Amino acid sequence: MTERDGGASGAAPSYQDYLARDSREVPRSLLERSWRDLGNAPLDASRYTSQAFFDLEVERMWARVWQMACREEELPEAGDTIVYDIVGRSLLVTRQADGSIRAFHNSCTHRGRKLLLADEHIEHFRCPFHGISWQLDGTVRSIPCRWDFEHVSDGDFCLPEARVGTWGGFVFVNFDAGAMPLEQYLEVVPDHFSRWRLEDCWKAVHVAKVIRCNWKVAQEAFMESYHVVATHPQILSIIADANSQYDLYGPHVSRNLAAFAAPSPHLGSGNVDPQQTLDGMLQLMGRRPGALGEFTAQEARGPRAQLGDLNRRAFGRAFEGDFSNVTDAETLDAIVYNVFPNFSPWGGFAPNIVYRWRPHGRDVGSCVMEVMILKRLDRGQSRPEPVPVHWLRDDEPWSDAKEIPILGPVIDQDMSNMPYVQEGLVASATGRVQLGSYQESRIRHFHQTLDTYLQR
Numbered sequence: 001m002t003e004r005d006g007g008a009s010g011a012a013p014s015y016q017d018y019l020a021r022d023s024r025e026v027p028r029s030l031l032e033r034s035w036r037d038l039g040n041a042p043l044d045a046s047r048y049t050s051q052a053f054f055d056l057e058v059e060r061m062w063a064r065v066w067q068m069a070c071r072e073e074e075l076p077e078a079g080d081t082i083v084y085d086i087v088g089r090s091l092l093v094t095r096q097a098d099g100s101i102r103a104f105h106n107s108c109t110h111r112g113r114k115l116l117l118a119d120e121h122i123e124h125f126r127c128p129f130h131g132i133s134w135q136l137d138g139t140v141r142s143i144p145c146r147w148d149f150e151h152v153s154d155g156d157f158c159l160p161e162a163r164v165g166t167w168g169g170f171v172f173v174n175f176d177a178g179a180m181p182l183e184q185y186l187e188v189v190p191d192h193f194s195r196w197r198l199e200d201c202w203k204a205v206h207v208a209k210v211i212r213c214n215w216k217v218a219q220e221a222f223m224e225s226y227h228v229v230a231t232h233p234q235i236l237s238i239i240a241d242a243n244s245q246y247d248l249y250g251p252h253v254s255r256n257l258a259a260f261a262a263p264s265p266h267l268g269s270g271n272v273d274p275q276q277t278l279d280g281m282l283q284l285m286g287r288r289p290g291a292l293g294e295f296t297a298q299e300a301r302g303p304r305a306q307l308g309d310l311n312r313r314a315f316g317r318a319f320e321g322d323f324s325n326v327t328d329a330e331t332l333d334a335i336v337y338n339v340f341p342n343f344s345p346w347g348g349f350a351p352n353i354v355y356r357w358r359p360h361g362r363d364v365g366s367c368v369m370e371v372m373i374l375k376r377l378d379r380g381q382s383r384p385e386p387v388p389v390h391w392l393r394d395d396e397p398w399s400d401a402k403e404i405p406i407l408g409p410v411i412d413q414d415m416s417n418m419p420y421v422q423e424g425l426v427a428s429a430t431g432r433v434q435l436g437s438y439q440e441s442r443i444r445h446f447h448q449t450l451d452t453y454l455q456r
């Protein structure tokens with residue numbers, strides 16, 4: 001089975017077929033196909049369940065990769081500081097007086113106390129234990145009873161730094177002084193997103209929750225459309241799932257392109273009334289099905305072009321911009337990139353979803369999943385305040401997050417699997433995970449990259 005078979009139905013159009021019928025000129029980045037056969041070897045289930053494997057990830061992978069820490073707009077003023085925690089390490093990501101952003105290890109160089117426990121605006125860093133303080137640039141400001149530390153220089157007391165890079169309005173950090181530059185690490189992402197300009201957006205939604213599964217189990221549930229038929233059957237009339245396109249770039253980047261406003265091949269070619277697809281899509285977009293008389297499924301251009309028109313007008317009104325040359329695809333589809341190891345921004349022009357999955361402390365069996373939504377700035381609009389993180393408790397479903405009314409219930413369906421994937425991996429009799437050759441190739445690509453880090 002390859003992508004060319006179109007999944008369950010041999011007659012299904014490919015994602016490129018949908019692009020060929022788009023009502024607007026399609027950008028080169030979407031016309032690309034980048035796939036290669038990475039083999040079919042099973043994965044070891046212990047990659048998700050073994051504390052020793054997790055510890056190796058901590059030592060050899062998390063210590064060396066570029067990881068998204070926050071948005072630039074979360075640090076508008078000098079002294080604004082975000083605490084970025086990852087696998088027991090902690091960084092203070094801080095806006096400097098000169099406008100740059102630097103990241104310091106969140107640990108007192110005297111006795112090790114964490115300096116900040118939460119995001120804060122500060123004039124300078126100060127350890128609450130003994131009152132040692134540092135300037136925003138990490139140099140020593142004052143040491144009470146300095147006479148008692150003649151054996152330690154001010155240089156020795158400076159806060160050690162991690163590397164910082166920015167792209168698309170995101171701030172990235174890296175613990176490895178020898179790592180490749182962020183720009184190189186991101187491969188095709190800066191080029192592909194140059195059209196979608198996430199730097200012109202602001203973080204309007206940020207929801208987080210601890211999930212009872214390994215961080216890779218959670219992430220991988222968002223790397224393929226294969227699970228839609230069983231996990232999200234209510235959207236089969238509006239998503240071309242089994243004929244999604246999967247692209248593998250260098251070691252760090254892959255993507256999934258799935259057409260919305262197009263029926264699943266699982267429903268059989270020609271079996272879905274376009275009106276059903278149109279109404280289902282309107283519902284997904286938070287609009288009343290059938291309420292828009294101007295949209296007739298009989299129109300030759302089909303639901304995708306009709307909905308594209310609706311979105312181009314709606315985005316134009318909402319963001320006071322010109323969206324007239326934006327493709328139907330860029331207003332409708334799941335254009336989902338992953339940057340190794342845990343960052344997943346959506347492309348296109350609909351409010352852009354961004355996912356991040358982090359281990360929960362150093363627990364192999366739980367993680368933090370975050371869903372952000374970036375909205376475009378109106379023309380001339382000053383950047384609104386980014387929202388604080390809305391943490392969901394263990395007993396709160398994602399559908400309780402009113403800021404994600406459409407996405408929340410869909411994510412809850414994904415959640416209905418995740419803890420039981422983890423439990424099942426622990427209980428596995430084969431000790432192996434088998435992946436589909438094509439539809440799950442992004443997961444294999446991820447694991448092969450992970451292995452290159454673990455082997456070094």
Ligand SMILES: [Fe+2]
Binds near residue numbers: 221222227232410414
């Ligand atoms: Fe899903």
